[in-house]
Amino acid sequence: MFKKVLIANRGEIAxxxxxxxxxxxxxxxxxxxxxxxxxxxxxYADEAYLLGPAPSRESYLRADKILDIAKASGxxxxxxxxxFLAEREDFASKCADLGIDFIGPKPSSIAAMGDKGKxxxxxxxxxxxxxxxxxxxxNMTDDDLLRVAPQxxxxxxxxxxxxxxGKGMRExxxxxxxxxxxxxxxxxxEAAFGDGNVYLEKLVEGARHIEFQIIxxxxxNVIHLGERECSIQRRHQKLLEEAPSPFLDDELREKMxxxxxxAAQAVDYVNAGTIEFLVDKDxxxxxxxxxxxxxxxxxxxxxxxxxxxxxxQIRIARGRQLSYSQEQVQFNGxxxxxxxxxxxPFNNFIPSTGRITHSLLPTGPGVxxxxxxxxxxxxxxxxxxxxxxxxxxxxxxxxxxxxxxRALEEYRIVGVRTNIPFHQTLMDSHRFMGGQFDTRFVEERxxxxxxxxxxxxxxxxxxxxxxxxxxxxxxxRSAQIVRRNERDTSNWKWVGRWERMHR
Amino acid sequence: MKYVTTVDEKEFEIEIVxxxxxxxxxxxxxxxxxxxxxxxVFSLILDGKSYESYVYQNEDExxxxxxxxxxxxxxxxxxxxxLKAAAGEGVAEGGEFHLKAPMPGLVVxxxxxxxxxxxxxxxxxILESMKMQNELxxxxxxVVDRVRVKAGESVEQKQTLLSIQ
Numbered sequence: 001m002f003k004k005v006l007i008a009n010r011g012e013i014a015x016x017x018x019x020x021x022x023x024x025x026x027x028x029x030x031x032x033x034x035x036x037x038x039x040x041x042x043x044y045a046d047e048a049y050l051l052g053p054a055p056s057r058e059s060y061l062r063a064d065k066i067l068d069i070a071k072a073s074g075x076x077x078x079x080x081x082x083x084f085l086a087e088r089e090d091f092a093s094k095c096a097d098l099g100i101d102f103i104g105p106k107p108s109s110i111a112a113m114g115d116k117g118k119x120x121x122x123x124x125x126x127x128x129x130x131x132x133x134x135x136x137x138x139n140m141t142d143d144d145l146l147r148v149a150p151q152x153x154x155x156x157x158x159x160x161x162x163x164x165x166g167k168g169m170r171e172x173x174x175x176x177x178x179x180x181x182x183x184x185x186x187x188x189x190e191a192a193f194g195d196g197n198v199y200l201e202k203l204v205e206g207a208r209h210i211e212f213q214i215i216x217x218x219x220x221n222v223i224h225l226g227e228r229e230c231s232i233q234r235r236h237q238k239l240l241e242e243a244p245s246p247f248l249d250d251e252l253r254e255k256m257x258x259x260x261x262x263a264a265q266a267v268d269y270v271n272a273g274t275i276e277f278l279v280d281k282d283x284x285x286x287x288x289x290x291x292x293x294x295x296x297x298x299x300x301x302x303x304x305x306x307x308x309x310x311x312x313q314i315r316i317a318r319g320r321q322l323s324y325s326q327e328q329v330q331f332n333g334x335x336x337x338x339x340x341x342x343x344x345p346f347n348n349f350i351p352s353t354g355r356i357t358h359s360l361l362p363t364g365p366g367v368x369x370x371x372x373x374x375x376x377x378x379x380x381x382x383x384x385x386x387x388x389x390x391x392x393x394x395x396x397x398x399x400x401x402x403x404x405x406r407a408l409e410e411y412r413i414v415g416v417r418t419n420i421p422f423h424q425t426l427m428d429s430h431r432f433m434g435g436q437f438d439t440r441f442v443e444e445r446x447x448x449x450x451x452x453x454x455x456x457x458x459x460x461x462x463x464x465x466x467x468x469x470x471x472x473x474x475x476x477r478s479a480q481i482v483r484r485n486e487r488d489t490s491n492w493k494w495v496g497r498w499e500r501m502h503r
Numbered sequence: 504m505k506y507v508t509t510v511d512e513k514e515f516e517i518e519i520v521x522x523x524x525x526x527x528x529x530x531x532x533x534x535x536x537x538x539x540x541x542x543x544v545f546s547l548i549l550d551g552k553s554y555e556s557y558v559y560q561n562e563d564e565x566x567x568x569x570x571x572x573x574x575x576x577x578x579x580x581x582x583x584x585x586l587k588a589a590a591g592e593g594v595a596e597g598g599e600f601h602l603k604a605p606m607p608g609l610v611v612x613x614x615x616x617x618x619x620x621x622x623x624x625x626x627x628x629i630l631e632s633m634k635m636q637n638e639l640x641x642x643x644x645x646v647v648d649r650v651r652v653k654a655g656e657s658v659e660q661k662q663t664l665l666s667i668q
Contacts, residue, residue, distance in 0.1 A: 184636075460574060462547070462549070465525065466558050467576035468515075469534070475580075
């Protein structure tokens with residue numbers, strides 16, 4: 001049984017994994033890029049080693065270096081987190097070759113689910129419904145794809161074979177616009193995964209994105225921990241997740257849960273994984289893909305089930321049995337997670353970089369914040385814009401929304417722009433409150449300034465007063481510099497300082 | 504000191520009476536404002552009501568982020584405003600458009616060349632930042648005048664990438 005875990009990741013998820021290891025009494029090894037020398041995961045771990053320059057290709061994606069560090073530091077297990085090397089079959093098998101436990105599924109399961117075409121073929125065999133598309137045709141050329149596109153039918157989606165996280169994904173409305181979109185999808189997929197292959201899938205309109213958390217041990221036990229509602233997305237990037245989904249009832253939950261378990265069993269799955277489904281207006285559900293790793297949004301499931309998923313992953317990797325049977329998993333209350341990204345919601349969600357100068361985290365009843373940043377930390381353009389996850393729990397969905405509103409209002413981050421105002425606007429949206437949304441909601445029926453223009457007007461005067469007082473203070477300050485004989489130090493000292501400042 | 508402050512096309516006359524009082528229109532209000540540890544976060548107590556807000560200066564405007572809403576605010580000294588009105592504001596529309604990097608990042612490709620005619624909405628540069636590829640498009644028809652960066656180059660925020668004549 002392993003005793004020292006190397007965390008091959010950065011940011012909030014590295015911190016999350018270190019916490020679980022600490023609680024289980026395991027030693028931790030962090031790896032970091034030059035940009036992350038003072039990151040929280042480096043500071044929290046028992047040991048830390050430099051990987052290389054800031055770009056991921058030269059640091060967090062350097063599997064060879066990470067394995068060398070594991071050997072040199074005596075780490076006997078690796079947790080990959082999400083992203084980076086988490087779904088790389090070759091990395092998982094190299095770990096096995098070196099006698100290092102990979103805290104995740106078997107390489108064969110990653111391979112089976114990682115190639116989206118193969119994954120679809122596998123689950124179809126197991127009797128799991130899938131969205132119509134170009135499954136099981138292998139890697140097709142642009143000409144082939146353009147030829148079969150009309151058979152799949154428009155609108156359709158171009159998706160990266162090696163994909164995930166919405167990268168390399170494009171929506172196509174007609175054959176004419178398809179060649180250009182194919183090119184940009186391949187380019188993005190190539191940059192993100194080092195694999196430019198794509199496939200086509202019919203676009204299910206009015207669909208919700210609902211996923212099931214699976215955990216499976218090496219003794220053949222597979223259970224699900226219920227669903228997460230992830231329909232609040234922008235450009236196929238999830239922004240908010242909640243559990244349970246306001247759209248499912250117990251009957252549908254049970255049905256989808258057992259299909260999810262079946263899909264996991266089809267690839268002989270071990271450890272934590274997620275089966276993603278699309279659910280249409282008529283409650284038909286389709287298998288979308290399986291993420292063979294820990295998900296960003298795992299905390300909402302932890303909040304409603306009480307299961308520590310990362311600790312469970314470690315137990316499973318150590319060869320133990322699951323701590324729960326399906327009957328023992330109980331759902332309690334409602335949890336919501338807001339992804340706090342360094343992007344400006346008032347300016348087309350453009351990424352924002354800079355140093356975090358001030359940060360005040362929300363706390364109080366039912367609030368959890370998973371983050372890897374702190375005041376003084378620099379947000380660089382090299383990595384994902386997500387800087388924190390704000391998670392709340394409430395007895396009911398309504399209480400969770402009220403609590404999230406309160407927590408968002410408390411959260412202060414200065415130095416970079418964040419999408420907190422987006423979440424605040426969302427919490428005030430009647431459609432969101434009523435659970436009336438699909439995956440297109442944010443892009444098509446949501447606007448940052450639409451919400452409650454009446455209260456906007458009431459606050460406009462306060463905004464005017466704030467700006468005026470700030471401007472007045474600033475004018476006073478600059479006046480002080482030129483006003484004579486009112487300085488608190490001698491004029492000679494002042495001149496000396498002034499000259500130094502302008503050197 | 505009197506200011507004319509404009510928010511959402513609505514004007515407010517705000518007078519700083521003394522350190523603890525302001526007059527908004529004809530209402531005299533007790534006021535207390537503190538910036539929180541020197542940050543652009545301000546705590547305002549106005550007539551007993553407590554507000555907290557981010558206030559940023561952005562070129563000649565102020566941005567106020569209050570209860571999840573952002574306001575663009577123009578603060579003008581009353582005298583200044585009168586002077587300006589007397590002089591008459593003549594704003595010349597600039598002929599050249601300079602495409603600036605909206606964020607730091609890496610230039611992936613430049614699908615246009617100098618001297619090339621471009622249409623409004625045409626992709627000029629693809630910039631990668633935070634793992635996302637962002638297509639920077641032309642705001643109008645024109646001719647690419649100067650390309651100041653190369654593919655593979657890292658750029659700073661607000662750096663001029665190319666110009667459209």
